[in-house]
Amino acid sequence: MTVTLADVAARARVSPATVSRVLNGNYPVAESTRERVLRAVDELDYVLNGPASSLAAATSDLVGVLVHDIADPFFGIMASAAQSSIGEGGSGRGGGEKLAVVCNTGGSPERELTYLTLLQRQRAAAVILMGGSLEDPAHLAATTGKLAKLAEAGTRVVLCGRPPVTGDANAAALVFDNRGGARRLTEHLLELGHRRIGYAAGPADRTTTRHRLEGHRAALTAAGVAEGPTVHSPYDRQAGYRATAELLARDPDLTAVVAANDTVALGVCAALRERGLSIPGDVSVAGFDDLPFSVDAVPSLTTVHLPLHEAGTRAGRLAMGTEDPPAGGLARVPAELVVRGSTGRPRE
Amino acid sequence: MTVTLADVAARARVSPATVSRVLNGNYPVAESTRERVLRAVDELDYVLNGPASSLAAATSDLVGVLVHDIADPFFGIMASAAQSSIGEGGSGRGGGEKLAVVCNTGGSPERELTYLTLLQRQRAAAVILMGGSLEDPAHLAATTGKLAKLAEAGTRVVLCGRPPVTGDANAAALVFDNRGGARRLTEHLLELGHRRIGYAAGPADRTTTRHRLEGHRAALTAAGVAEGPTVHSPYDRQAGYRATAELLARDPDLTAVVAANDTVALGVCAALRERGLSIPGDVSVAGFDDLPFSVDAVPSLTTVHLPLHEAGTRAGRLAMGTEDPPAGGLARVPAELVVRGSTGRPRE
DNA sequence: GCCTCGATAGAAAGCGCTTTCCATCGGCGA
DNA sequence: TCGCCGATGGAAAGCGCTTTCTATCGAGGC
Numbered sequence: 001m002t003v004t005l006a007d008v009a010a011r012a013r014v015s016p017a018t019v020s021r022v023l024n025g026n027y028p029v030a031e032s033t034r035e036r037v038l039r040a041v042d043e044l045d046y047v048l049n050g051p052a053s054s055l056a057a058a059t060s061d062l063v064g065v066l067v068h069d070i071a072d073p074f075f076g077i078m079a080s081a082a083q084s085s086i087g088e089g090g091s092g093r094g095g096g097e098k099l100a101v102v103c104n105t106g107g108s109p110e111r112e113l114t115y116l117t118l119l120q121r122q123r124a125a126a127v128i129l130m131g132g133s134l135e136d137p138a139h140l141a142a143t144t145g146k147l148a149k150l151a152e153a154g155t156r157v158v159l160c161g162r163p164p165v166t167g168d169a170n171a172a173a174l175v176f177d178n179r180g181g182a183r184r185l186t187e188h189l190l191e192l193g194h195r196r197i198g199y200a201a202g203p204a205d206r207t208t209t210r211h212r213l214e215g216h217r218a219a220l221t222a223a224g225v226a227e228g229p230t231v232h233s234p235y236d237r238q239a240g241y242r243a244t245a246e247l248l249a250r251d252p253d254l255t256a257v258v259a260a261n262d263t264v265a266l267g268v269c270a271a272l273r274e275r276g277l278s279i280p281g282d283v284s285v286a287g288f289d290d291l292p293f294s295v296d297a298v299p300s301l302t303t304v305h306l307p308l309h310e311a312g313t314r315a316g317r318l319a320m321g322t323e324d325p326p327a328g329g330l331a332r333v334p335a336e337l338v339v340r341g342s343t344g345r346p347r348e
Numbered sequence: 349m350t351v352t353l354a355d356v357a358a359r360a361r362v363s364p365a366t367v368s369r370v371l372n373g374n375y376p377v378a379e380s381t382r383e384r385v386l387r388a389v390d391e392l393d394y395v396l397n398g399p400a401s402s403l404a405a406a407t408s409d410l411v412g413v414l415v416h417d418i419a420d421p422f423f424g425i426m427a428s429a430a431q432s433s434i435g436e437g438g439s440g441r442g443g444g445e446k447l448a449v450v451c452n453t454g455g456s457p458e459r460e461l462t463y464l465t466l467l468q469r470q471r472a473a474a475v476i477l478m479g480g481s482l483e484d485p486a487h488l489a490a491t492t493g494k495l496a497k498l499a500e501a502g503t504r505v506v507l508c509g510r511p512p513v514t515g516d517a518n519a520a521a522l523v524f525d526n527r528g529g530a531r532r533l534t535e536h537l538l539e540l541g542h543r544r545i546g547y548a549a550g551p552a553d554r555t556t557t558r559h560r561l562e563g564h565r566a567a568l569t570a571a572g573v574a575e576g577p578t579v580h581s582p583y584d585r586q587a588g589y590r591a592t593a594e595l596l597a598r599d600p601d602l603t604a605v606v607a608a609n610d611t612v613a614l615g616v617c618a619a620l621r622e623r624g625l626s627i628p629g630d631v632s633v634a635g636f637d638d639l640p641f642s643v644d645a646v647p648s649l650t651t652v653h654l655p656l657h658e659a660g661t662r663a664g665r666l667a668m669g670t671e672d673p674p675a676g677g678l679a680r681v682p683a684e685l686v687v688r689g690s691t692g693r694p695r696e
Numbered sequence: 697g698c699c700t701c702g703a704t705a706g707a708a709a710g711c712g713c714t715t716t717c718c719a720t721c722g723g724c725g726a
Numbered sequence: 727t728c729g730c731c732g733a734t735g736g737a738a739a740g741c742g743c744t745t746t747c748t749a750t751c752g753a754g755g756c
Contacts, residue, residue, distance in 0.1 A: 002501065004742060015706045020744060027745095030704065045497075050469040051402035052742035055711050060399060062449075062470075070431070070450065071424035080419045083452045087459070099466045101410075101449030102418065104431045111435070118447045121398040122410075149393075153350065237644065266644045273646075296585065296614045298621075298646040352712055363736045368714055375715090378734065400712035403741050 003046045012040035023048060054123055059154060063319050064119040064127045065102040066112060072235070073291045074261065074308065078130050078160060081312030086320055098125060098320065109139040116146045119155070126156035126319035130312075132208030133162050140165060147171060160315035163207050164330060172318045172325035174311050174333055178208055178288075181304035181335025182215025185286055186258060188302070188337055190223045192345050194256040194284065198247035199230040200240055200268055202260035209260060212288060216258060228254060235260060240267025248275070255283060255346035262287035262294045262303055269297065269342070280344035290338055299341030306335055351394045360388035371396060402471055407502060411667050412467040412475045413450040414460060420583070421639045422609065422656065426478050426508060429660030434668055446473060446668065455551075457487040464494045467503070474504035474667035478660075480556030481510050488513060495519060508663035511555050512678060520666045520673035522659050522681055526556055526636075529652035529683025530563025533634055534606060536650070536685055538571050540693050542604040542632065546595035547578040548588055548616055550608035557608060560636060564606060576602060583608060588615025596623070603631060603694035610635035610642045610651055617645065617690070628692035638686055647689030654683055 005023075009016040014033060021027040022037040029037075040046075054060035063086050067075035079102045086100040103119075105112040112129075119127055127150060133140065144165045151157050151170035159173040189197055199216055202209035213230070220227050229250035233239035240259055244267070247257060257272075259265035265287030269279055277283050279299055287294055290305035311333050317323035353371075357364040362381060369375040370385040377385075388394075402408035411434050415423035427450045434448040451467075453460040460477075467475055475498060481488065492513045499505050499518035507521040537545055547564055550557035561578070568575050577598035581587035588607055592615070595605060605620075607613035613635030617627055625631050627647055635642055638653035659681050665671035 006742080016743075017707080017745075018705060021705090024744080028703065033705080047465060048469050049403070049471070049742050050466075051399040051408060051471060052711090053744075054399035055397070055403050055713085056742075056744040058711070058744095061466075069428065070418060071421055071428045073419055073421065073424070076419035076421070076424050080417065080452050083418070084454070087462075099449070099451070099463070099470070101447070101451070103447070103449070104428050106432070114435075115447070117395060118398075118409075120395050122447070123397070123399060237640065266641070270644055292585065293614070293641055296618055296645075354712080364713075365715075365737080366735060369735090372714080376733065381735080397712050400741090401714075403743085404712080404714040406714095406741070 002049075003044045004049070005046070008037065008040045008044055008046050011044060012037045058123065059125055060123045061098045062119065062122050062124045063098050063100045063316075064115065064124050065100055066105055066115055066127065066129045067102060068105055068107040068131045070102060070104045072263070073293075074263075074289055075130055077291075077308040078312035078315070081309045082128055082130075082160070082316035082319070085313045085316030085322075100316070107134075109134055109136070109143070113142055113146060116143070116150065120146070120150055120153065123153070124150075124155050126158065126321075128158045128160055128315050128319050129162050130160045130315070131162060132206045132211075135205050135207055135210065156319055156321065158315050158318045160311055161208070161333075163211075171329065173330045174315055174318075174326075175330060176208075176306055176311070176333045177335040178211035179215035179218070181288065181306070181337065182212040182258075183219045184215075184335075184337045185288070185302075185304050186216045186219035187223075188339060189256050189258070189284060189286065189343060190219060190225060192256075192284070192343060194346050195225055196251055196254050196256070197225075197228045198244075198251060198254045198257045199228065200243040200247065200257060200259045200264050201230055201232045202235050202264070204232040212260060233260075233264075235264060237263050237267040237270075240264035241271045242267075244268045244271035256285070256343070257283060258286045259288065261289045262291045262301060265294075265301055265303070265342075266297060279342055282347065284343040284346070286343055295340070297342070302340045302343040303338050304335050305338045307333060350397075351392045352397070353394070356385065356388045356392055356394050359392060360385045406471065407473055408471045409446045410467065410470050410472045411446050411448045411664075412463065412472050413448055414453055414463055414475065414477045415450060416453055416455040416479045418450060418452045420611070421641070422611075422637055423478055425639075425656040426660035426663070429657045430476055430478075430508070430664035430667070433661040433664030433670075448664070455482075457482055457484065457491070461490055461494060464491070464498065468494070468498055468501065471501070472498075472503050474506065474669075476506045476508055476663050476667050477510050478508045478663070479510060480554045480559075483553050483555055483558065504667055504669065506663050506666045508659055509556070509681075511559075519677065521678045522663055522666075522674075523678060524556075524654055524659070524681045525683040526559035527563040527566070529636065529654070529685065530560040530606075531567045532563075532683075532685045533636070533650075533652050534564045534567035535571075536687060537604050537606070537632060537634065537691060538567060538573060540604075540632070540691060542694050543573055544599055544602050544604070545573075545576045546592075546599060546602045546605045547576065548591035548595060548605060548607045548612050549578055549580045550583050550612070552580040560608060581608075581612075583612060585611050585615040585618075588612035588617075589619045590615075592616045592619035604633070604691070605631060606634045607636065609637045610639045610649060613642070613649055613651070613690075614645060627690055630695065632691040632694070634691055643688070645690070650688045650691040651686050652683050653686045655681060 083100040103115040157171040164173040231243040287303040294301035431448040505519040512521040579591040635651040642649035
């Protein structure tokens with residue numbers, strides 16, 4: 001029914017072994033033979049049976065990319081970049097065509113684990129975990145254990161924007177300088193003269209949230225400025241909207257609000273505007289990530305630029321083995337302050 | 349080294365066949381036996397070998413989701429919804445755990461074909477194609493042929509936001525009412541009194557572009573209003589920005605600009621604002637899709653709402669076979685006009 | 697001119713699972 | 727009490743490929 005490798009072999013008048021060798025290209029085959037085989041493949045419209053191939057070779061050409069939320073451009077950009085760089089790599093088995101698959105964990109540790117198991121089951125060639133992780137110890141232990149098992153089974157593990165757990169030696173990690181970026185952002189606000197700064201943070205139990213908050217606090221401490229109100233909430237627009245009400249309730253005289261990320265900042269702006277507060281006239285607003293839309297916001301958003309595309313590309317290369325893992329298994333990705341229109345001097 | 353099904357069988361003192369049956373659950377196994385097996389699985393930390401399983405069963409639990417651009421929320425939202433509904437479906441083989449993998453074609457027909465081949469190779473259980481297709485006949489023929497082959501091999505094919513090619517009987521299709529939505533949008537502008545309307549269209553060779561443009565023109569024709577300038581460009585912000593310059597050059601007296609989608613509309617707004625034109629005071633602007641950010645735009649965007657989440661969910665269910673395919677294999681998804689702040693009466 | 701060696705190609709043994717027969721066993725109707 | 731049936735579980739034959747391990751054939755080397 002379906003064409004098998006044996007059919008191709010018969011047609012090309014060679015053994016199945018030879019066909020396999022031509023297809024995988026890691027064994028010398030005479031040019032004339034190769035051509036004959038390729039012609040047969042073409043004529044029969046043969047498609048390799050992936051499962052059979054993976055079974056025999058004990059590895060597949062699947063690369064898993066785990067993200068918290070595909071619909072969020074933060075992940076979309078990284079995932080897309082990773083997928084491109086994975087697609088272009090060309091030396092592996094099966095003609096080097098790797099299938100990069102992105103999986104949406106929804107930020108849930110259970111689904112993360114489920115997907116990791118599924119990928120382990122498929123004998124994935126590599127796994128990339130994007131975005132910060134939950135700091136819940138139980139979750140951390142479970143995930144780390146699973147990753148160790150994957151690594152042991154020959155699956156390459158890459159972390160992108162996720163700090164490695166100590167002892168997690170077999171994963172290459174790309175970590176964003178969230179702390180430094182957040183610090184510079186708050187310093188910028190302080191330099192402008194702000195002294196009452198609210199902070200609309202992300203979920204309390206995420207590494208990313210903690211690091212950004214730490215950077216923010218470090219700047220305040222260094223300047224000897226008292227910390228303003230902080231509200232934790234999810235990484236979405238609604239959250240920013242609601243957090244703003246809370247922030248303002250806690251300190252009606254805020255002159256600036258720092259948001260966990262650009263999306264949250266959008267919500268903050270909407271809430272502020274609704275109360276008749278002008279930006280940055282009455283209140284300055286800052287985001288984080290520098291997502292594409294932040295330049296289009298009105299006013300355009302002061303934020304911290306994260307080279308998401310580059311990071312994703314690099315993660316993809318690491319997963320392919322095209323790029324050597326960084327020394328110590330960990331590379332820092334810089335975060336750069338971008339000053340735009342949403343921040344200014346406080347009034348009076 | 350790695351634990352195999354045979355190991356589990358030995359430990360549970362049953363045959364491999366029984367273990368397989370317990371794991372796949374489509375055969376009666378005594379409760380006590382089942383428990384023994386599951387305990388053994390747990391104790392040995394056994395993970396099924398996917399390739400082996402797929403090889404023997406001649407099908408895998410992979411579901412491919414092809415999108416033009418993951419980083420675009422339009423696709424992100426649909427893909428994410430599809431992935432959720434696929435993850436929750438629970439009756440298939442391997443415990444019903446399907447692995448929904450999203451693949452980024454970048455809008456390139458070649459990559460689309462490559463991914464389809466890769467999925468065919470993996471014996472995917474289903475494939476979902478999201479977003480309009482290129483209308484290039486060669487491409488259409490190639491893709492249709494490939495889809496036919498997939499269907500023939502038992503892979504379910506679902507189109508979501510992509511019109512089925514005639515004769516492509518074995519695919520279930522969800523099509524957006526792009527024509528109707530665009531028509532209502534332009535009618536809205538006409539009712540407001542606009543007579544000089546520019547159109548920042550998408551790429552000329554996409555079905556989506558064509559349908560939206562057709563709807564727009566239908567409204568104009570019905571009202572007896574002459575068509576304004578139209579510029580084709582990609583579906584991104586930059587494109588909208590540039591298109592606006594062109595549109596204004598062709599007709600400096602435009603009172604409204606309709607954009608191919610919300611993202612493009614954002615670029616249009618930016619360009620307009622930069623020239624000192626107020627929205628909607630000087631020029632009204634409308635988008636399409638109603639992506640989450642459009643409500644946050646300033647002014648908030650008048651657009652056409654597409655139930656992307658619902659469509660994605662439905663596509664996922666169709667792929668899982670959880671939902672019956674629509675009669676005739678084709679279901680229309682409504683597109684609803686949403687009037688917000690970016691459109692108003694033309695001046696004077 | 698014979699033997700050795702490099703370059704190719706074939707034979708065959710799995711890879712780890714599923715699934716089609718069968719075999720077995722306890723219970724129930726006659 | 728005997729035979730038959732439904733409910734379970736085992737044996738074994740693959741699924742389609744990869745990959746040793748060999749075999750063969752020319753070309754040189756001495």
